[in-house]
Amino acid sequence: MQISSRFSVAIHVLSLLALQQEDDVLLTSERMAGSVNTNPVVIRRILGQLKKAGLVEVRPASGGTFLTRTPADISLLEVYRAVEVVEEGQLFSVHDKPNPKCPVGRNIQSALDDTLQQAQQAMEQVLAGVTLHHVTTDIQQKAITMC
Amino acid sequence: MQISSRFSVAIHVLSLLALQQEDDVLLTSERMAGSVNTNPVVIRRILGQLKKAGLVEVRPASGGTFLTRTPADISLLEVYRAVEVVEEGQLFSVHDKPNPKCPVGRNIQSALDDTLQQAQQAMEQVLAGVTLHHVTTDIQQKAITMC
DNA sequence: AGGATTGTAACCTCAGTAGTTACAAACAAA
DNA sequence: TTTGTTTGTAACTACTGAGGTTACAATCCT
Numbered sequence: 001m002q003i004s005s006r007f008s009v010a011i012h013v014l015s016l017l018a019l020q021q022e023d024d025v026l027l028t029s030e031r032m033a034g035s036v037n038t039n040p041v042v043i044r045r046i047l048g049q050l051k052k053a054g055l056v057e058v059r060p061a062s063g064g065t066f067l068t069r070t071p072a073d074i075s076l077l078e079v080y081r082a083v084e085v086v087e088e089g090q091l092f093s094v095h096d097k098p099n100p101k102c103p104v105g106r107n108i109q110s111a112l113d114d115t116l117q118q119a120q121q122a123m124e125q126v127l128a129g130v131t132l133h134h135v136t137t138d139i140q141q142k143a144i145t146m147c
Numbered sequence: 148m149q150i151s152s153r154f155s156v157a158i159h160v161l162s163l164l165a166l167q168q169e170d171d172v173l174l175t176s177e178r179m180a181g182s183v184n185t186n187p188v189v190i191r192r193i194l195g196q197l198k199k200a201g202l203v204e205v206r207p208a209s210g211g212t213f214l215t216r217t218p219a220d221i222s223l224l225e226v227y228r229a230v231e232v233v234e235e236g237q238l239f240s241v242h243d244k245p246n247p248k249c250p251v252g253r254n255i256q257s258a259l260d261d262t263l264q265q266a267q268q269a270m271e272q273v274l275a276g277v278t279l280h281h282v283t284t285d286i287q288q289k290a291i292t293m294c
Numbered sequence: 295a296g297g298a299t300t301g302t303a304a305c306c307t308c309a310g311t312a313g314t315t316a317c318a319a320a321c322a323a324a
Numbered sequence: 325t326t327t328g329t330t331t332g333t334a335a336c337t338a339c340t341g342a343g344g345t346t347a348c349a350a351t352c353c354t
Binding site for chain 1: 329330331332333341342
C-alpha cells in the first residue's frame with residue numbers, strides 16, 4: 001500500500017505558488033488543476049488542508065492563493081503532515097489483537113514498536129531536510145517559463 | 148494510508164517459528180492463527196509468501212513449518228520485501244500525468260524522485276539493521292513459556 | 295486407506311482514494 | 325447594488341487493496 005499522491009500533488013501546488021510571478025494571472029484552483037491534470041475540487045481539498053496547516057493563504061471568491069512563508073522555510077515534512085497521508089506515528093499498521101495467552105502474542109507489539117518508530121522517523125527526517133526551495137530550484141534548472 | 152499489517156503478522160509468525168522447541172507440538176496454520184488472532188487462511192497466505200522468499204520451509208499435509216535460516220540471519224527488511232507490502236521503490240505514489248505543457252508539471256516528478264527514494268531507503272535501512280533474533284530476544288526477556 | 299493439513303480460488307465487507315456534480319457563500323469590480 | 329467569478333463543501337460514484345471466511349482439491353504421514 002502506497003502513501004497517497006495527495007502528498008506529491010501538494011508539493012506540485014506549492015511549487016506553482018512559489019514560482020508564480022507578481023504579473024501573472026492569479027492561480028485559481030482551475031489553473032492549478034490544469035497543471036496537475038486533475039479536478040479543481042481535488043486541488044481545493046488539498047489547499048484546504050494546507051491552509052489549515054498555515055502554509056498558504058487562500059482568497060475566496062476573487063481567487064488567488066499565496067504562500068505565507070518563504071519556500072526555504074517550508075520543509076516537505078510539514079507538507080507531508082499537512083495533507084495527513086499518514087497519522088503521526090502510524091506508518092506501519094500492526095495487527096491489533098494478538099492472543100494475550102501466548103507469550104509471543106502478548107509481547108510482539110512492544111517488541112516491534114521501537115523499531116517501527118525508528119524506521120518511520122528515519123524516513124521523516126529525510127523529508128524534514130528538504131525544503132520547497134530545493135524542489136523549486138530543481139524545477140527551475142530545467143525550465144524558465146511558467147504555466 | 149498505512150503499511151499493511153501483513154508485515155507485523157509475518158514477523159509474529161516467524162517469531163513463533165524461531166521460538167518453537169523440538170518437543171513442541173507442530174506449529175500448524177491453525178495454531179499460529181490462534182496466536183495472531185486471525186483466520187488460518189490469512190496465515191497460510193503469508194506463509195506462502197515467506198516460502199516463496201525462501202525464509203521458511205512448509206511441510207504440506209502433515210503440518211509443521213520451519214525456518215530455513217538462523218533468526219540472526221533474517222533481517223526485517225527481508226520480511227518486509229517478502230510480504231510485498233510495498234513494491235520496490237514505490238512507497239510514495241506520485242500523480243502520474245501532470246501537464247507536460249507546464250514547466251512545473253513537466254519537471255515535478257524528476258524533482259521529487261530523488262528525495263522520495265532517499266526517504267524510503269532511510270526507512271528500509273532501519274529495517275535492514277534489525278534481525279528476527281533481535282525481536283525474539285526482546286520477546287523472551289518478557290516471557291518464557293510458549294503457546 | 296484414513297485423517298489431518300496445506301494451497302488456492304472465490305466471495306464478502308470495509309476503508310480510503312480520487313474524480314465528479316452541484317450549489318451556497320464570499321468577494322471584487324463595474 | 326448587481327453581476328460574475330471563485331472558493332468551500334457536501335454528496336455521490338468507481339475503483340482499489342486489505343483482511344476475513346468458506347470450500348475443496350492436493351499432499352503426505354501413519
